[in-house]
Amino acid sequence: MTERRTADTASTPDRIQDVWGPRRPFARSSHWPERIDQQLAEGVAEEDVDRWVRSACVLCSNGCGCDIAVKDGRMVGVRGHADDPVNRGRLGPKGLFASWQGMANRDRLTTPLVRRDGRLQPASWDEAMSLIVERSRALLDEIGPLSHGFYTSGQLFLEEYYALGVIGKAGIGTPHMDGNTRLCTATAAFALKESFGADGQPGCYGDIDECEALFLYGHNLAATQTVTWARVLDRLEGPEPPVLVVVDPRRTPVAERATVHLAVKPGTNLALMLALVREVLANGWADDAWLAEHTIGLDELRGQAEPWTPERAAEECGVDAGDIREAARIFGTTGRVLSTVLQGFYQSAQATAASCQVNNLHLLRGMIGRPGAGILQMNGQPTAQNNRECGADGDLPGFRNWENPRHIDELAELWGVDPLVIPHWAPPTHALQLFRWVEQGSIRFLWISATNPAVSLPELARIRDILVKPEAFVVVQDLYLTETAALADVVLPAAGWGEKTGTFTNTTRTVHLSEQAVDPPGEARSDLDIFLDYARRMDFRRTDGRPLIDWHGPEDVYRAWQECSRGRPCDYTGISYDDLRREGAIQWPRREGETTSPERLYADGRFPTHRDECENYGHDLLTGADVGGEAYAALAPDGRAILRSAPYTGPHESPDEEYPFRFTTGRAIHHFHTRTKTGRSPELDAAAPSVWLEMSATDAAERGLDDGDLVEVRSRRGRIVAPLRVSGIRSGTVFAPFHYGYWDAPPGAEERRPTAANELTITEWDAVSKQPVFKTAAVRVALIEKGERR
Ligand SMILES: Nc1nc2c(c(=O)[nH]1)N[C@H]1C(S)=C(S)[C@@H](COP(=O)(O)OP(=O)(O)OC[C@H]3O[C@@H](n4cnc5c(=O)[nH]c(N)nc54)[C@H](O)[C@@H]3O)O[C@H]1N2
Ligand SMILES: Nc1nc2c(c(=O)[nH]1)N[C@H]1C(S)=C(S)[C@@H](COP(=O)(O)OP(=O)(O)OC[C@H]3O[C@@H](n4cnc5c(=O)[nH]c(N)nc54)[C@H](O)[C@@H]3O)O[C@H]1N2
Numbered sequence: 001m002t003e004r005r006t007a008d009t010a011s012t013p014d015r016i017q018d019v020w021g022p023r024r025p026f027a028r029s030s031h032w033p034e035r036i037d038q039q040l041a042e043g044v045a046e047e048d049v050d051r052w053v054r055s056a057c058v059l060c061s062n063g064c065g066c067d068i069a070v071k072d073g074r075m076v077g078v079r080g081h082a083d084d085p086v087n088r089g090r091l092g093p094k095g096l097f098a099s100w101q102g103m104a105n106r107d108r109l110t111t112p113l114v115r116r117d118g119r120l121q122p123a124s125w126d127e128a129m130s131l132i133v134e135r136s137r138a139l140l141d142e143i144g145p146l147s148h149g150f151y152t153s154g155q156l157f158l159e160e161y162y163a164l165g166v167i168g169k170a171g172i173g174t175p176h177m178d179g180n181t182r183l184c185t186a187t188a189a190f191a192l193k194e195s196f197g198a199d200g201q202p203g204c205y206g207d208i209d210e211c212e213a214l215f216l217y218g219h220n221l222a223a224t225q226t227v228t229w230a231r232v233l234d235r236l237e238g239p240e241p242p243v244l245v246v247v248d249p250r251r252t253p254v255a256e257r258a259t260v261h262l263a264v265k266p267g268t269n270l271a272l273m274l275a276l277v278r279e280v281l282a283n284g285w286a287d288d289a290w291l292a293e294h295t296i297g298l299d300e301l302r303g304q305a306e307p308w309t310p311e312r313a314a315e316e317c318g319v320d321a322g323d324i325r326e327a328a329r330i331f332g333t334t335g336r337v338l339s340t341v342l343q344g345f346y347q348s349a350q351a352t353a354a355s356c357q358v359n360n361l362h363l364l365r366g367m368i369g370r371p372g373a374g375i376l377q378m379n380g381q382p383t384a385q386n387n388r389e390c391g392a393d394g395d396l397p398g399f400r401n402w403e404n405p406r407h408i409d410e411l412a413e414l415w416g417v418d419p420l421v422i423p424h425w426a427p428p429t430h431a432l433q434l435f436r437w438v439e440q441g442s443i444r445f446l447w448i449s450a451t452n453p454a455v456s457l458p459e460l461a462r463i464r465d466i467l468v469k470p471e472a473f474v475v476v477q478d479l480y481l482t483e484t485a486a487l488a489d490v491v492l493p494a495a496g497w498g499e500k501t502g503t504f505t506n507t508t509r510t511v512h513l514s515e516q517a518v519d520p521p522g523e524a525r526s527d528l529d530i531f532l533d534y535a536r537r538m539d540f541r542r543t544d545g546r547p548l549i550d551w552h553g554p555e556d557v558y559r560a561w562q563e564c565s566r567g568r569p570c571d572y573t574g575i576s577y578d579d580l581r582r583e584g585a586i587q588w589p590r591r592e593g594e595t596t597s598p599e600r601l602y603a604d605g606r607f608p609t610h611r612d613e614c615e616n617y618g619h620d621l622l623t624g625a626d627v628g629g630e631a632y633a634a635l636a637p638d639g640r641a642i643l644r645s646a647p648y649t650g651p652h653e654s655p656d657e658e659y660p661f662r663f664t665t666g667r668a669i670h671h672f673h674t675r676t677k678t679g680r681s682p683e684l685d686a687a688a689p690s691v692w693l694e695m696s697a698t699d700a701a702e703r704g705l706d707d708g709d710l711v712e713v714r715s716r717r718g719r720i721v722a723p724l725r726v727s728g729i730r731s732g733t734v735f736a737p738f739h740y741g742y743w744d745a746p747p748g749a750e751e752r753r754p755t756a757a758n759e760l761t762i763t764e765w766d767a768v769s770k771q772p773v774f775k776t777a778a779v780r781v782a783l784i785e786k787g788e789r790r
């Protein structure tokens, strides 16, 4: 429980429309002023609130510190935490409305469901868990660990990932474990591993306060981390505002404020980036002395960039060569540049190669680890970072390297198991491969937690077929009966945010403790309880015969995780629950005995690239081929960063006569993903109730289409139906948000309209990060019905 503070009276009441709230301008290098945002349920006044419980928002990677308002045992609102360095009291529309409204809904799952006679029917926990354990045991006996696959999230808590990671990697021993983090931040992780040796965000949000220029690469910050965009707006309105450069095919709110907007064709990022690298080198803007001391790979990079003159890149990307030169000049001649990278790069063609060029630009100028000169290879989901750290995805816990036998031995000793149990004979299975193996029948047990792949994976018709395969036993653990849960064999009702205690880490390495505020509905149980119950029932043992897992609650698991992180780049040994209760928000690394954390990584120009330390031996960025331990050792980076690059090849699927438009997808301000929470907030739902397709005015006019016309969008894989919105998108490209999974009309209606963008997307992934390509496909657009002009 925390002390009461009054909300900022200057906050405007309608935070659905006034997304970023009132301005608090500030000057460079000064303190971002606080502004406390609050939202309470209708009819609840501040004095009615029984208590405020400390937490942080889980609706994006910002992780804004907040307090949950509790009245009569229910969550009734939320208030930003003024002392939190991440948000200084602010919350955006999703945080203000969906955080608590999205949990309190009446249609929450309250009992386990088991499929009997083809229908999901209520069951007891014992029945549901017995069924799972029976199937699990039988398959382990019959086929072995490779029959098991786990597909989890970027939205659970740290403790839940660590428990699941240990179950999968030491209990069962399957390499088939991944998160939706593969769809989200796999490229962020790989770009960091390839350039710097290990995952871990180099920069911090304080860099926004200090920078002179801000480059946003495929990142619609104004819509997707609204509170951090408010921070940028406050600087733009203050003295000495930063210059903005934006790379995005759409005229987003971010692009509207840009000095240079490079509206590239989707899928061409790498060509642009190589031209920027070339310009910085050709104009002598690189810091040669720093480069010589702190990096390797300059000659290769120079060679890759050489052919990419601004003219050639301009032609490939469909932008102006003068704008490329101007962007390069800003980067090359400004003292403090902050760069952020997100899905327009991570989910587009040659994702890792393009994202590594952002690192390269910074390395070329020695602009890393200094105030205002930072890199943010962004996360999207609130707890994606923790999955990457704790290893419930394709990573090993503590940023350990699956190819390094010493790292495997460390884990085997920590967990008390034979090193051979821990899967490390081949690369871990990535999400799309995992579904492939369910499709082919080798994975027969698939446990999906806190993600909705029947809406969020590419090529949905295929995903639906996979989920209903009779040979596959599918368990889904969620808050709601989602599109995915509806296809499962067993559905487990989970407790969510505010109903359980645990920690999570935002995109700038900032850890928060989120305390339980209320009881979960019905018989719902925390994901941690469910995983621990499974481990107990499976009776996983260490080699000495003791139970593999003897944790009873989140703090036990957290302590075990601290031990696992000891000495690694993400060292949590100096961050206890008590420290988090006292300090609120703490960045890692903080080692045992330390009382402060570094705001930025790599201030000393030393990187975790030594062979014994690194998380990864690197890849060929064109083909994804593994460099391997010996070749890596021969490179001898030994603490220096690696300038990595690849030749440009372009997108997987390009427009042709039959499918003449480039199709790209992304987010809208008011919804989060598949809308399980935001769709249940009346205010947010009303702000964006259904899907749409964006098209440029020129393209629309050429086809005689108008705003509001109903169109069919078709790719080689499927179709959707959506009203047209004429917008500031580049010509030749169309865009749809991917939030709308449920079919538009209620079941039983005469015509049910397909609305999910992923009906159209393609099953392709980046060669290195294996992140699916959601941002480039080819489609055609046809009129269905003239609409009323809106
Ligand atoms: N409101 C809201 N906020 C969210 C979320 C949400 O669902 N809703 N989700 C959270 C999560 S998990 C994530 S991962 C983040 C994602 O945050 P963002 O990455 O900012 O969001 P997106 O809309 O997916 O993509 C960003 C931009 O990429 C552009 N783009 C498309 N193709 C290309 C291309 O080939 N090149 C370039 N340069 N740009 C391209 C799109 O036009 C889009 O504006 O948002 C987080 N925040
Ligand atoms: N076309 C296209 N597709 C995309 C993207 C895109 O830009 N374009 N973006 C991709 C990205 S970046 C992401 S992150 C994914 C997101 O895709 P998903 O992960 O499928 O989206 P969510 O709707 O967030 O699903 C999370 C689920 O977890 C449940 N949940 C929430 N909290 C808890 C909890 O505490 N416990 C349990 N058990 N369940 C919980 C929610 O009810 C919800 O059903 O989509 C990806 N797909």
Ligand code: SF4
Binding pocket: 057, 058, 059, 060, 061, 062, 063, 064, 087, 090, 091, 092, 093, 094, 095, 096, 224, 225, 226, 227, 228
């Ligand atoms: S910016 Fe992200 S974390 Fe902050 S309130 Fe909005 S959704 Fe929540």
Ligand SMILES: [Mo]
Binding pocket: 183, 184, 185, 380, 381
């Ligand atoms: Mo994401």
